[in-house]
Amino acid sequence: MKTAPFIKPKFNGTQMVMLDVVLxxxxxxxxxxxAYGRLVMMQFITAITAALITEFLFSVFLLKKYNTILDGSALVSALLLVLTLSPLVPLHVVAFGAAAAILFGKILWGGLGKNTFNPALVGREFMSVFFSSVMISSDIWKTKEFVKTTTDQLFPAMNHSVLSEYLSSIVYKTSGAVGEYSILFIVLGGFYLLIRSRISWHIPFALLAVFTLLLWLPVGAHLHYSAAGILLGTIFMATDMPSSPVTPNGKLYYGMMTGLIIFILIKGGVQFEYMSYSILLLNAFSHQISILFRPSAWGDPTDWKQKIEPVFNLTIKISGAAFAVLSLSYYGLIPYAVFLYLLYLITKFNFSFSKKINNAI
Structure with a gap:
């Protein structure tokens, strides 16, 4: 017997949300x-194929669901994963990452909407652990000779003044991860999602405001980071609905703490994973943040004085976890954290999630 509500939204269903993210x-x-022609094209094809196959097979065998492949979430995860990679990452590693993103980032949590962590970032971290020799190699970032379309070819009439070079670097700059080549298109994609109400302004605003403020301080001088990479993660990953808080105030706090943790990790010497670690760390506290910042019942005014102590305690807890991650990264122990996550997830699925399969979205 089906329960209420019986009216389903026509334009706000899962497929429409995912379509907007794809657009x-x-x-x-x-x-x-x-920028890189066949190299990147094959990465996208490989990731999408691996994600869809994994989604279908494991949804059928583990979740007893036969149509989840149609919701579009696997496609979005595959696209986001490739956008965080170098164009020189081998295809078999890309396929592994896409499969891991779906299986260990979503399926074993019980299905779409039940995942605690962003699937694309989970897949990326599995790649970093199981193919560390590839992912940490400096060779995968030496991509200049593989560029198919240069800035001069794209903008043949451009002069070489400082202003024109700066503007072209915002529109088209072939360096870094695949998703970092155009700050302009990252921002435009964010505005599109805002207009379509697929994300809210709270997390991006709070994250970027805190991170920018910290950069202005003396301790923020001479830090090495990718502005495009931070924008990509902020707009498309930190705002992931299942793994981020649901209340406006919770989102503001979540964004502020993410910006703080990004700064701490960069300052601590984390080079390539600072965005992934920060978002995944805050994902782990997302549920607690939502509970702490939940609205008062029946419209009663919120007593912010009573929230000061629990907010302070949570801030200390998150900061402590950030320094723990920093220590694990420094001593090369992140793989053990991933192995523990894998063990926990499999155990939890066997003893808990599998009993709730019928409730998976």
Whole structure:
């Protein structure tokens, strides 16, 4: 027997939300393919194929669901994963990451909407652990000779003044991860999602405001980071609905703490994973943040004085976890954390999630 509500939204279902995310990401996908041609194109094809196959097979065998492949979430995870990679990452590693993103980032949590962590970032961290020799190699970032379309070819009439070079670097700059080639298209994609109400302004605003403020302080001088990478993670990953808080105030706090943790990790010497670690760390506290910042019942005014102590305690807890991650990274122990996550997830699925399969979204 089905329960209420019986009216389903026509334009706000899962498929429409995922379609909007795909449309927001499409310019970045096109820019990546334009920059590196077949290399990046094959990465997208490989990731999408691996994600869809994994989604179908494990949804059928583990969740007893036969149509989840149609919701579009696997496609979005595959696109986001490739956008965080170098165009020189081998295809078998890309396939592994896409499969891991779906299986260990979503399926074993019970299905779409039940995942605690962003699937694309989970897949990326599995790649970093199981293919560390590839992912930490400096060779995968030596990509200049593989560029198919240069800035001069794309903008043949551009002069070489400082202003024109700065503007072209915002529109098209073939360095870094695939999703970092155009700050302009990242921002436009974010505005599109805002207009379509697929994300809210709270997390991006709070994250970027705190991070920018810290950069202005003396301790923020001479830090090495990717502005495009931070924007990509902020707009498309930190705002992931299942793994981020649901209340406006919770989102503001979540964004502020993410910005703080990004700064701490960069300052601590984390080079390539600071965005992934920060978002995944805050994902782990997302539920607690939502509970702490839940609205008062029946419209009663919120007593902020009573919230000061629990907010302070949570801030200390998150900061402590950040320094723990920093220590694990420094001593090369992140793989053990991933192995523990894998063990926990499999155990939890066997003894808990599998009993709730019928409730998976």
């Amino acid at each position: 927001a990401l499409l310019p970045l996908v096109i820019i990546g393919c334009l």
